[in-house]
Amino acid sequence: MSTDSHPDGGRRQVRLLIVDDSNIVRRRIERSQRLGEIEVVGTASNGIEALELARRTDPDLVTMDLTMPQMDGIECISRLIELKPSMRILVISALADKATAVQAMEQGANGFLHKPFTDRQLNDAIAELIF
Amino acid sequence: MLREEELKTFVDGTTRYFEVAAQQPATIGSPYLLEGEPAMHDYTGIISISGKREGVVYFTAPRAMLTVLLMKMQENDFSHESMRDLVGEVANTISGNARRDFGHDFVISVPSVLTGDKPDIPHKPGARSFVIPINWRSHSAKLVVSLT
Numbered sequence: 001m002s003t004d005s006h007p008d009g010g011r012r013q014v015r016l017l018i019v020d021d022s023n024i025v026r027r028r029i030e031r032s033q034r035l036g037e038i039e040v041v042g043t044a045s046n047g048i049e050a051l052e053l054a055r056r057t058d059p060d061l062v063t064m065d066l067t068m069p070q071m072d073g074i075e076c077i078s079r080l081i082e083l084k085p086s087m088r089i090l091v092i093s094a095l096a097d098k099a100t101a102v103q104a105m106e107q108g109a110n111g112f113l114h115k116p117f118t119d120r121q122l123n124d125a126i127a128e129l130i131f
Numbered sequence: 132m133l134r135e136e137e138l139k140t141f142v143d144g145t146t147r148y149f150e151v152a153a154q155q156p157a158t159i160g161s162p163y164l165l166e167g168e169p170a171m172h173d174y175t176g177i178i179s180i181s182g183k184r185e186g187v188v189y190f191t192a193p194r195a196m197l198t199v200l201l202m203k204m205q206e207n208d209f210s211h212e213s214m215r216d217l218v219g220e221v222a223n224t225i226s227g228n229a230r231r232d233f234g235h236d237f238v239i240s241v242p243s244v245l246t247g248d249k250p251d252i253p254h255k256p257g258a259r260s261f262v263i264p265i266n267w268r269s270h271s272a273k274l275v276v277s278l279t
Contacts, residue, residue: 021241022220024206024213031205067223069241094227099235115224116151 047071081108160264176218182238196270
């Protein structure tokens with residue numbers, strides 16, 4: 001994925017949806033993306049909210065927690081990909097076993113970042129998916 | 132039943148959490164077997180474990196420590212809700228990281244949070260409970276691992 005050029009020569013911002021059941025983690029990701037080529041179009045605390053927001057905001061990129069109430073991240077990933085196959089999904093989760101990462105990728109995720117993470121690790125992981 | 136050598140996974144996870152999230156290492160004390168009820172702090176984040184192991188993992192910390200942790204994370208919301216959110220997230224992160232060693236069948240719940248110094252912690256019969264003491268800056272907290 002690359003940021004598309006606008007007709008006026010500017011670059012289109014990447015539209016980011018943040019999904020995590022922790023307010024602190026959502027704000028942390030949001031703060032790290034305030035500047036630059038990413039526009040945060042919404043935040044959600046579970047998979048159901050994420051699907052509703054994705055329909056309304058048409059994100060290009062989603063950061064996705066896995067362990068969440070109501071609808072977990074694995075199910076949400078496959079539903080989001082059905083909605084928009086070109087969507088890029090970065091899983092950000094504490095679940096550190098290989099099988100979980102493989103399962104997320106099989107559902108359609110494009111990258112995996114383990115919690116805890118630094119701002120640099122986060123920005124590098126996002127950059128790998130969109131630039 | 133939880134073996135002492137398995138505790139290393141949780142000690143390493145706790146060490147990693149403070150190094151990365153708080154950007155300042157904690158001093159982790161020697162784990163000890165819990166007999167009776169542990170002394171609890173203001174906020175306790177609990178993860179229930181199911182699958183091939185059963186029990187709970189919980190992180191209990193005083194409000195003062197959580198406030199400084201939030202400041203280190205550049206947070207400016209120090210409300211009761213943020214304290215609850217943070218203890219749950221610490222417990223979730225350390226428990227989730229433990230799947231690196233315990234595997235996919237080490238199933239963790241979403242966090243639940245209790246407040247006060249006498250919370251009612253669920254205990255699985257037959258589980259052995261170990262306390263991992265955590266000292267960070269001038270504050271003390273505990274991670275308790277209670278698994279079959």
